Amino acid sequence: MADETVDVLIIGAGASGAAIAWSLAETRMRVVCFEQGDWMNPLDYPSTRTSWELERFGKYGFSPNGRGRREDYPINDGESPIHISNFNAVGGSTILYAAHFPRFHPSDFRVRTQDGIADDWPIDYAALAPWYDANARMMGVAGLAGDPAGPAKEPPLPPVPLGLLGETLARGFNELGWHWWPSDSAIATREYEGRAACINLGPCIMGCAQGAKGSTDVTYWPTAIKSGVELRTHCRVREITLDERGMADGVIYYDGEGRERRQKAEIVILACNGIGTPRVLLNSASARFPDGLANRSGLVGKNLMFHPYGLVTGIFPSALEGYKGPTGCSIISQEFYETDRSRGFARGYSFEMIRGMGPVGTALFAMSTGRVPWGARHHEAYAEIWDRTAGMVAICEDLPEECNRVTLDPALVDSDGIPAPKISYRLGENSRKMLDHAVARGREVLEAAGAKETVADAPLAPAGWHLMGTARMGRDPETSVVNEWGRCHDVKNLFIIDGSIFVTAAAVNPTNTIQALALYIGDAIKRNLADLFA
Amino acid sequence: MSDGFSAAQRAALAALLDALVPQSADGRLPGAGELGLASGIEQQLGAMCAFTAPGLDALDARARERGASGFAALGAAERAEVLNAHAAADPGFLPGLVFQVYSAYYQHPRVLSGLGLEPRPPHPKGYALEQPDLDALLAPVRARTKLYRDV
Numbered sequence: 001m002a003d004e005t006v007d008v009l010i011i012g013a014g015a016s017g018a019a020i021a022w023s024l025a026e027t028r029m030r031v032v033c034f035e036q037g038d039w040m041n042p043l044d045y046p047s048t049r050t051s052w053e054l055e056r057f058g059k060y061g062f063s064p065n066g067r068g069r070r071e072d073y074p075i076n077d078g079e080s081p082i083h084i085s086n087f088n089a090v091g092g093s094t095i096l097y098a099a100h101f102p103r104f105h106p107s108d109f110r111v112r113t114q115d116g117i118a119d120d121w122p123i124d125y126a127a128l129a130p131w132y133d134a135n136a137r138m139m140g141v142a143g144l145a146g147d148p149a150g151p152a153k154e155p156p157l158p159p160v161p162l163g164l165l166g167e168t169l170a171r172g173f174n175e176l177g178w179h180w181w182p183s184d185s186a187i188a189t190r191e192y193e194g195r196a197a198c199i200n201l202g203p204c205i206m207g208c209a210q211g212a213k214g215s216t217d218v219t220y221w222p223t224a225i226k227s228g229v230e231l232r233t234h235c236r237v238r239e240i241t242l243d244e245r246g247m248a249d250g251v252i253y254y255d256g257e258g259r260e261r262r263q264k265a266e267i268v269i270l271a272c273n274g275i276g277t278p279r280v281l282l283n284s285a286s287a288r289f290p291d292g293l294a295n296r297s298g299l300v301g302k303n304l305m306f307h308p309y310g311l312v313t314g315i316f317p318s319a320l321e322g323y324k325g326p327t328g329c330s331i332i333s334q335e336f337y338e339t340d341r342s343r344g345f346a347r348g349y350s351f352e353m354i355r356g357m358g359p360v361g362t363a364l365f366a367m368s369t370g371r372v373p374w375g376a377r378h379h380e381a382y383a384e385i386w387d388r389t390a391g392m393v394a395i396c397e398d399l400p401e402e403c404n405r406v407t408l409d410p411a412l413v414d415s416d417g418i419p420a421p422k423i424s425y426r427l428g429e430n431s432r433k434m435l436d437h438a439v440a441r442g443r444e445v446l447e448a449a450g451a452k453e454t455v456a457d458a459p460l461a462p463a464g465w466h467l468m469g470t471a472r473m474g475r476d477p478e479t480s481v482v483n484e485w486g487r488c489h490d491v492k493n494l495f496i497i498d499g500s501i502f503v504t505a506a507a508v509n510p511t512n513t514i515q516a517l518a519l520y521i522g523d524a525i526k527r528n529l530a531d532l533f534a
Numbered sequence: 535m536s537d538g539f540s541a542a543q544r545a546a547l548a549a550l551l552d553a554l555v556p557q558s559a560d561g562r563l564p565g566a567g568e569l570g571l572a573s574g575i576e577q578q579l580g581a582m583c584a585f586t587a588p589g590l591d592a593l594d595a596r597a598r599e600r601g602a603s604g605f606a607a608l609g610a611a612e613r614a615e616v617l618n619a620h621a622a623a624d625p626g627f628l629p630g631l632v633f634q635v636y637s638a639y640y641q642h643p644r645v646l647s648g649l650g651l652e653p654r655p656p657h658p659k660g661y662a663l664e665q666p667d668l669d670a671l672l673a674p675v676r677a678r679t680k681l682y683r684d685v
Contacts, residue, residue, distance in 0.1 A: 047656040050641045107683040114683065124685065144668065149681040161665040170666075174674050179681055182668065199660025209657040324661035338683050359640035359649055367632060374632055375614055379558035386649060 006032045009251065009265035011237050011280065013037075014092015015511050016497045016518035017271030018216035018224065019135065023522030025227035027529070034235035034253060034263070037071035037089035040217060045207035052203055053360035060206040062096065062462050064088070071234075073414035073421075075275060077464070080425035082306050084275060084464040090233060091217035093273065096205050097465070098328025099186040099213045100352055100509045101141050103132050103516075105150055107338060108506040115339050115346050118399050121503045122475050122484035123520070125151065131516035131523070138223075139214040139515070140192045142329075143184035149334040157189045160198065165320040165390050166330035169353050172449025178335040183352070184512075185329035186214030194222075200325040202355070213326075238418050239284040239293075240268055240494065246288055247533070248494045254416040267525075267532075269495045271518070274304065274467030277500040278406045279421040281471065294471075294488040299481050301407055303400035303469040304425055305505040310394040310435045310458035311354075312442030313365070314451030319387040322356020330355060336441060337507055345433040347397040349507045351442065354391035362386050369455055392446065393460070394438030397507040398431050400469050427459060435459060466510050471500035485524035486517070492533045497521050539576055539583055539590065542604060546590040548572045549606035553613040554635050563648040571638045578634055589627035592620055 008024055010017045013035035024031050046052035046060055056062070062085035064072035071088045087096045106125040111118040129151070135141075136156055143155030159182035162170060166182075173180040187204075188195040189212075198212035211218050225231060234256030241262070243249040250264035270277045278301040284293035292300045333351040336343070357365060362385055366372035372381040409422035427435075435458045443454040474480025477489035482501050488494040497518040499510050506513070525532065539547060552567035579586060593605040596616045602608050605616060621628050639645055643653030652659075 045657075048658070050643070050646075050653075050655045052655055053641065054637055105682045106685045110685045114685065146676060148675065148678050151682070159665075159668070161663040162668075163663040167664075167666040167671065170671050174671070177674065179675055179678065181672070181675065199658075200663045201656040201660050203656065210660070321661075321663075325663045334681060338681070359646065359651070360637055363636035363640045364633065367629075367636060374554040374628070374635075375617075376556060378555055379563055 005264035005266065006030045008032070008267045008269060009034065009263060010269045010271055011251065012092065012271035012276065012498070013090045013221070013231055014271065014273065015094050015216055016514050018220035019515040019518040020269060020271065020497055020522045021229045022138070022220045022224040023519050024525065025224050025229050027526060031229045033229060033231045034237055035090055035231065035233050036236035038233045039090045040095055040207060042207065042209050042211050045209040047201045047203050047206065047209045052206065053358045056206060060096070070415050074412055075420060076409045076412050076422040080423045081427060081459055081461065082308065082425065082464045083462050084423065084467070085462060086273060086275070090221060090231065091215040093465070094215035094511065095207050095217070097511060098205055099326065100328045101139070101184045101186045101512045102332060102350065102508040103150060103153065104506045104508065104513050105337065108504060111504045117346050118504050119474070122473055128513070128516045128520055131519040132512065134519055135512060135515045139186040139219050140188045140195060141184055142187050142189040144182045147181040149179055149181065149337065155184060157192060160185050160187055160189055160326055160329045162330050163321055163325050165322045165355055166353060168316070168320060169390060169449050170331055172445045173333055175448040176445055178333060178445065180331045180333045183329045183332045185326060187326055187329060188212040198326065202323055202325060202327060202358070204326050204328065236416055236418070237280055238416070240280065242286060242288060246491065248491050258416055267493050267495070269497060271498050274470045274499040275406055275421050277496055277498055278470040279408070282408050283419055289490070294481055294490040294494060296490050297478055297481055299472060301470050302402040302405045303472055304404040304406055304423070305398040305400055305469040305502070306425070306464050307466045307505060307507065308396045308398060308427060308431045308435055309460040309463035310396065310439045310442065310456065311391060311460045312439055312446060313389055313391040313455045314446030314449065315385055315453045316388045316390060316451050320356055320390055322387060322390055323358045325355050327355050328352060336438070343437055345430045345437065347507065349394045349396040349434055349438050351392050351394055354393060356387060356389045359386065362389065365389065392442050394435065394442055395507055395509065396431055396434045396438060398505045399428055400504060401428055406470050466499065468499040468502040468505050468510060471496050472503050473501040474503065486521035495521060495525070539587060542594060543587050543590040544572060544576070545604060545606040546593050547575070549613060550593065550617070551635060553610070553617050554632060555639050556610070564644050566635055566639045569639065569642050569644065571635065574638055575634045586631060589620065589624060592624065593617065596620060
């Protein structure tokens, strides 16, 4: 039996779903969000146990295929050198993200105009700027004003301490005359809106036991729920259904006991990330949309973009206290961000510094790189790297290519029997050249900072954190899936608000932009409520 | 087939631990054998013990060829020789086991203390972290002109 019709049904309670739920709460419409995962308990996060370092190989690992949680769905990423990393819970992948929180550059929205490749966005930086500001207040962004690498902004919280490791690397950048800046970080560096201050636990990427990291279960959701939004966990959507006019009229989903149920809704909003969203659309094929819902353009699932990562680790001659402090938040460099054709590729990349490893991580790094033998020389060799590693990742801009795509796997299904996504992806030539450049520059700056040796890994296989482009936005229904405010061209009461709608990928972590877009779309929905489906 | 090791295999594993991670020369870090890690590793391996057991048996067999009753009965130098010989003959034997041994060893409170760390998880105490003089450190960056393109 169908539940009562709701005004707005949001699918997914992660970064974007939480933001738009909060945005729409003030309308007093009945807003319900379905999340296939559950609430997390921060006191269960690994940093509360001495075994914390090993838990990234278990239920706090990046890959849904390795975690073995019922809340996750499997992903066939065997045909991709970069493997999907995500998390399914209230908060979505913000539970495991590093909270590195940069903004796009103005040029990121004008790639075709400026560089003659890919496409322009139908919106620009100025349109998102007020929503970046609003998101900074809601997520609690720490940072420092005055960065010459981007438009002016005023982070509400002071920056994360660099520590000895960050200072050491910053001096390396200064030595070469390269740009660096304290990272914008969604981390409460002092008590903020009921959140405790960061105490530099380290493993942000396995959940923040302190509650200082801005995952949306501790930022947007408490406020949205207080304002009347209803969040239902363990609700996994199989497909979006249509009425006789071709408008979305709700979903078919499975509850926590695996029972098939229906939910009617006046407006449906997809917020399932760049893999989950095309999966739902492709699973919603019908006589009206035989190739998948809202897919008359044929672009649902296509143009998948990651950020190919190059990891460079330096081994230093003295201790860096690298096991202290937020893993991915110390400093950023955008020296090589904007296009310079003399480098042999278009577009560019950011460097994000990575803090050091704990004792187990150090031992396993040593083992995997053949650096520390077992036996008589073990301790002597281990002492040469313990607390002496510092890393950096190059986050490279991927370009949209239709051959990189999400389809439905013909055999693989989740625990409710819903067809699972399959990833077909290969690294483009531009990305490959960019990675080579980035690894070489990464080695150079680590050596300038004092590293006596460097080790590189590119493309970093488990780095499919950023999932973009698979339901792109644009003004032309022939070449895009949603319009300039997230509404599907083909289904006027169906919106998409996650990274799927990115036209290009930029070269920074996308969560801040995903959320700013969700707030921007929420605002557009509110402004157009009177004639939303005209 | 049982999920665990036999008594002889357990003895070989216990002896193997010190061969992999002996006590440090200055005595600050204990050998893996004296930390009682064997039962935890056996538990961690679970059903995978079946893949490790033949290697432990092979160590005993190689020790018997030298006239000892088993691998555990050898001295430290001989254990290293036997282990090296077996690792060369069966390259798949050690990597998984070394992963387990390092994982268990480097989270043990005595080892953490030996490394100069407090023997505790990061939460709830956390760590203090210094903020350097950002004004001084950023001076050369602030002196640059803007680095992004107008559109």
